[in-house]
Amino acid sequence: MNDGIGHYNVPAIDLTEKKTVREASRNSSDNSSRIERLEKKLETLSIINEVLWGVVSESENITLSKLKEMMVEVALDRTKRNTAKVECGKCKLSIPANKTKCMYCGTDLVFQFEISPFDSL
Ligand SMILES: [Zn+2]
Structure with missing residues (x-):
């Protein structure tokens, strides 16, 4: 707070608060490093994916527009699987179908959909 003549009174921060600030700063830095590593891995996977796409599209004669159609189909299937509900046979409450x-x-539930290994990525 400014005292009117250019001096600022900085409120005293006790040691616990300083430690909390230091930890938050370190966690933030750790998270930034983790995000950076994940972005690099994602970029590598994206390149591998594009290479594999080139191989498959050539050998199977699949066009880019067909790929886009297939991606929409997969996205819709995933949404359906991830939002579907079933009614528990015992308590009658609504449960996500992938449980x-x-x-x-x-109570054990019967799957309504085959569980895709891609859903757990
Ligand atoms: Zn139940």
Whole structure:
């Protein structure tokens, strides 16, 4: 706070607050490094994907527009799988269809969809 003559009174910060600030700063830096590593991995995977696309499109004679159609189809299927609900046979509550047990009463549930390994990525 400015005292009117150019001096600022900085409120005293106790040691616990300083430690918290230091930890938050370190966590933020750690998270930035993790994000940077993940971005590099994602870029590598994207390049590998593009190379594989080139191989498949040539050998299978698949056009880019067909690829786009297939991507839309997959995206719609994923949305359907991830938002589908089933009714628990025992407690009758609505449960996500990809669960193996009712989260309310623990009853085993029957899958409505085949679980795709791509859903757990
Ligand atoms: Zn239940």
